[in-house]
Amino acid sequence: MGNIIHAARTRRRKPWWRSLLRYRLITVLAMLGVTSAAYFAIDDRHDLPRVHHGGGSSTSNAAVRKAGCDIKGNINERGEHIYHMPGQEYYSATRINPARGERWFCSQWEAWWAGWRKAKV
Numbered sequence: 001m002g003n004i005i006h007a008a009r010t011r012r013r014k015p016w017w018r019s020l021l022r023y024r025l026i027t028v029l030a031m032l033g034v035t036s037a038a039y040f041a042i043d044d045r046h047d048l049p050r051v052h053h054g055g056g057s058s059t060s061n062a063a064v065r066k067a068g069c070d071i072k073g074n075i076n077e078r079g080e081h082i083y084h085m086p087g088q089e090y091y092s093a094t095r096i097n098p099a100r101g102e103r104w105f106c107s108q109w110e111a112w113w114a115g116w117r118k119a120k121v
Contacts, residue, residue, distance in 0.1 A: 064104075065096075071105035072096055073116050082119050083111040089121045 072084045072094045083105055084091045096102045105111040108118070 066104070066106065069104045069106040071108065071111055073103045073105055073111060073114070075100055075102055081114075081116040083108070083116045084119045088119055090119065 070086050072091065074082050074084060074094050074096070076082060084094050085108070096104060105114070105116070111118075
């Protein structure tokens with residue numbers, strides 16, 4: 001006599017993630033809704049730094065050194081805007097003249113955003 005194969009035993013169980021494929025539109029819309037809600041619930045927008053614009057008074061906030069703002073923004077003879085970090089070779093020799101548009105920066109990002117480049121030495 002031959003072996004009897006039951007249909008219940010030959011049927012394989014599908015992996016749990018296969019059921020998600022059947023409902024993929026609903027799954028995508030649910031994930032989109034959750035991420036959208038999280039995006040609007042958390043407001044982590046950072047304000048851009050205020051940059052010095054020429055033509056203002058020489059006593060602008062950018063010309064006055066604030067505590068923790070140790071980066072010197074210098075303009076050389078060729079008109080290049082260069083910033084010097086503490087510990088660089090010419091940092092101590094660099095002088096800030098607000099009348100020429102030179103200023104202090106609080107971060108490298110702020111200096112870069114204002115259009116200044118880092119000193120090469």
